Amino acid sequence: MFKEIEEFKQAEAKIDARIEELSHEIEQKKVEHAKAAATYKKMMVDDSAGVKSYTTAELNKAKMRDDELASEIQVAEERLRMVRDGKSEKLEGMLEKVKKGWERESQKLNSEIQGIFNAAREHRAKLTLEIQKGHEKYQKAQELLRALNQVERIAGRDYNNQTTRLGVPEKPLLKEYHSLYYSPVTDKCVAPSERELTDAYQFGKLPQWVERYAKTGQLVTDEDLKPKQTAESKEQSNGGFLGKLFGKVDRNKIRTVKVQSPNPKEAAERWINDHPTATIISSEQRSNSMHEIQYILPDEDGKELG
Numbered sequence: 001m002f003k004e005i006e007e008f009k010q011a012e013a014k015i016d017a018r019i020e021e022l023s024h025e026i027e028q029k030k031v032e033h034a035k036a037a038a039t040y041k042k043m044m045v046d047d048s049a050g051v052k053s054y055t056t057a058e059l060n061k062a063k064m065r066d067d068e069l070a071s072e073i074q075v076a077e078e079r080l081r082m083v084r085d086g087k088s089e090k091l092e093g094m095l096e097k098v099k100k101g102w103e104r105e106s107q108k109l110n111s112e113i114q115g116i117f118n119a120a121r122e123h124r125a126k127l128t129l130e131i132q133k134g135h136e137k138y139q140k141a142q143e144l145l146r147a148l149n150q151v152e153r154i155a156g157r158d159y160n161n162q163t164t165r166l167g168v169p170e171k172p173l174l175k176e177y178h179s180l181y182y183s184p185v186t187d188k189c190v191a192p193s194e195r196e197l198t199d200a201y202q203f204g205k206l207p208q209w210v211e212r213y214a215k216t217g218q219l220v221t222d223e224d225l226k227p228k229q230t231a232e233s234k235e236q237s238n239g240g241f242l243g244k245l246f247g248k249v250d251r252n253k254i255r256t257v258k259v260q261s262p263n264p265k266e267a268a269e270r271w272i273n274d275h276p277t278a279t280i281i282s283s284e285q286r287s288n289s290m291h292e293i294q295y296i297l298p299d300e301d302g303k304e305l306g
Contacts, residue, residue: 004101008094015087022080026073033069040066131172131190141168160260164287180269180283187222254281257293264291 040062046052047059145166152162176186185193187209199205209220261267268283268291281294 002101002105004094004098008091008098011094012087012091015083015090018083019080019087022076022083026076026080029069029073029076033066033073036062036066036069127191134172138168141166164260164290166287170288177285179280180265180272253296254294255297257295258286259291259293260289261291262289264289267291268293 040059043052043054043059043062047054145163149162172190174185174189174191175183176188177183185191185196187207196207206214207222208225209222212218212220212225257271259267259271264285264287268285271293272278272280272283275295277298278295279297281296283291283293285291
């Protein structure tokens with residue numbers, strides 16, 4: 001904490017201690033007053049009943065003590081009210097000073113955080129430069145594909161039957177493609193997701209593979225950190241997953257269609273919309289111009305599988 005808050009807390013503690021002191025004093029005086037009132041009443045009762053005789057001076061002294069304590073209690077309660085009522089005013093008067101201290105300290109932290117962000121931007125620049133190293137390889141892959149397509153044309157293949165797969169990634173893996181509607185940033189991607197950075201900044205939370213890298217310097221994936229499955233158990237696991245999604249799938253009924261288009265994703269979406277009775281098994285973009293869909297059509301009695 002910073003000094004202004006410490007001063008504020010000290011002032012609050014001092015006032016609270018005074019409140020506690022006055023409250024304790026009042027409780028003690030109330031006990032004394034109850035005893036004094038009881039003593040005076042007993043003296044008056046005993047004197048009037050002839051049990052014991054008291055002089056007027058003795059009775060007056062007891063009465064005065066009763067009244068004195070009652071007055072002291074009243075004064076102490078007024079003091080307590082004044083302290084309690086003044087607490088908010090006293091502390092309110094210190095808030096502006098505390099706020100200035102907070103601004104000073106938060107500005108220091110902000111400066112340090114901006115330094116961290118600038119260092120992160122430097123890593124971003126290094127990342128982009130590292131990815132740029134693949135540009136020459138990417139161009140060579142394009143040249144190879146053009147050469148192959150030229151040979152295919154000479155051999156008599158029309159455009160639709162020519163190779164479209166580049167053979168290398170079309171772009172850096174920024175999202176791991178799963179389906180038309182689900183393409184998350186995973187541990188295999190070259191850049192972190194917004195969620196990962198926010199979790200790290202706000203909660204200090206890191207993905208498992210990043211924690212492993214921080215401890216060992218090993219670059220692994222989340223899959224590497226999972227308990228290893230045998231081939232048999234993996235097959236059972238996959239079968240169970242497909243079973244939950246599609247029921248018992250007859251693999252002989254799975255069909256594949258390759259949609260060719262300058263915008264293969266939109267073309268695949270149109271194909272799916274045009275075939276509402278098809279049960280989609282997988283939908284993956286294979287290249288810049290081709291999307292592959294695996295699907296099952298309804299069975300013979302018209303009921304969709306799964």
